[in-house]
Amino acid sequence: MFQIRNKTILAAAVSALTSLIGIGAAYAAGAPKGDPVVIGVIEDRSGSATFYSQESVKAIKLFAESINKGEVAYMGGTAGSDAGIQGRPIELIFEDDENNANLTVVKSRRLIERGADILFFLSGSGATMQGRVVCAEQKILCIAPTNVSSRLVSPPNNEYIFTMAPISEISGSAYIDAWKKLGFKRIAVISDSSPTSRVVRDAYKKTWEAAGFETVADEMMEIGSTDANSQVMRVRGQNPDVVFDSFASAAESAAMYKSLQRFGVKAQRWAQNNLTATPKIWELAGNAVDGTLVVDPIGPGNPNTDAVKAIYEKTHGKDTFVWLHAVVWDGLMLVKTAAKSAKSLEGTALRDAVEKITAFPSAFGQKGNTLNFARGVHNGTSEKGLVIVQFKNQKPSVLWDVYQPTK
């Protein structure tokens, strides 16, 4: 019996060793080597942006792993098909800023102290506004892939920060073109009381008012409220052409859609793309969300989107991919591309390299969409980075057949 047991252990050990050698050999072929490229990530684990921040965190973890394995999908020609960044493995380190702008600065410095070569901001726009000061001060490349506020890439302190998702002015312009097409003039906006919602609302409102549209109602729903009945009735009383959803918080957004449905508001419903980034809202709002139109970074028909979606959904399951994931992929690929040409991880060299990137194939937008960072703008997108999708069966499943952004 003793001999049998020893043989079994020996066989198991040999088998395990063989497997390890096998795996090692396979991995060694393209495995990144050397000191890791440390990417410091500002996330929100406990504040009001937790839900969408954690969606972005899921993406950055998965895509960093994919890049370390040399899985770069369609990006081989632009970013290089070698594993990792500059052939070195990506290592992620995290700090939670609770979507609190005061904490973002402290946590950004902490990430740099812990050895971060590059910073990624995956928290709210309001928080990143403060965090970007550290980027300029420390001269470190910062990417805020999911933030859409154009103020982030506007002076001052914008020298080292880049965003990937279409900024609110570009999305705003797409909304305006669509509304002009339909002859709309009167806009009602409903937002929640979170700083992110207010920042986004202000940006969109400024854009449409500059284009001659009238804001006939500007209503706010307090975080924690269970319905928006009073706000919706005020909106209904103004008889707007459009009700624009500028919510950042999923629970309140869903409650607002239910209030709109209950009170039979006839105006066409449009939403900023937090709605398409947060499937939880679709689930909570039920069919109240159907018919809503969104200028969204992703839609059907882009093979790059499909390629990244396939990588994401292989791990996280079907129908889980949203635009947040696509822009996080692009953010990582932008760093990989810049690092390839800069041959350095020094902040100014990386920044200069990014500023020379043109024709960067993005994972979002219309088919063939590319980003151009050589125009002096730290967001490389145009209206081609957007599609207008409509909710049907509680999903943003239909490309709107009336108009699509064309500039």
Next chain:
Amino acid sequence: MLLSIVSSGIGIGALYGLVALGYFLFFQATTAINFAIGAIVMFAGMALAVVSKDMGQAWMIAMLIAVALAILLAWISEAAILRPILARSSDEFGAVVAIVALMFVIEQLAGVIFGRRPIQGKQLFDAIYFVGDGIIESRFVWNLAISLIVFAVVVAWLRYGRYGRMLRAAGDNEAAARVLGLPIRRIKFAAVFATGAVCAVAGVLYASQAPLNFHSHLAFAIAGFIAFVIGGTGSAWAPLVGGILLGLIEALTIWFLGGGARDYMLLLLVLVVFSVRPEGIFTVRVRT
């Protein structure tokens, strides 16, 4: 149209009244303001939603679990936090800080256990009645009806129940109650038990009509506290009156002045109450 606003204000106000009743009962037992009441309401609501929807358990089982958890948390706030601190020092500041800390512990615990995304329980009351050019939602009618029942039970318990009557005696003068040999610890447990149960009812009602997330408690804590302050401590009905008044003021402010004016109005309301009638609408009457 005004009917819709008023019914909404009363319906939401009835929920605020339930939260305020949690404050009231805990205050009767301990003379302390338990700011973790909102967090207990949220925790119970999220527990109901997760157990009934995500875990697929029967709604009644989920509700019983929610009630048990709310009672446990209310008990922890008294027995494990407040009592040891007040036993060491009569300084109430330390107790308030500890209670606020507990509130955030419950918040993060809810995030870890139930997830950091919004969740909603089964929609129990979703009928809508059209009246003129306005609507009345059935959930508001149910909120008011259930709140009235809960308040009636609590009032009856305080008036006729053995521990309820002893709670009133101990609440008026704990030292005298001790001298008389009343079982203070059991009285407090009964009051804390009732606090937890009331919080659970509020949480279940919230979760059955709107999504909750781990941040929802702050809104409940603030609204409940303001309703408690407005109502005062002179009657067990006071929290309901305070809650409905608050709900109405809130709904009418948003209707007439817009959502942005809500916070200013609530702040003004609290300032007025504190400066003009700090004891609230209902005050304790003492025979001389």
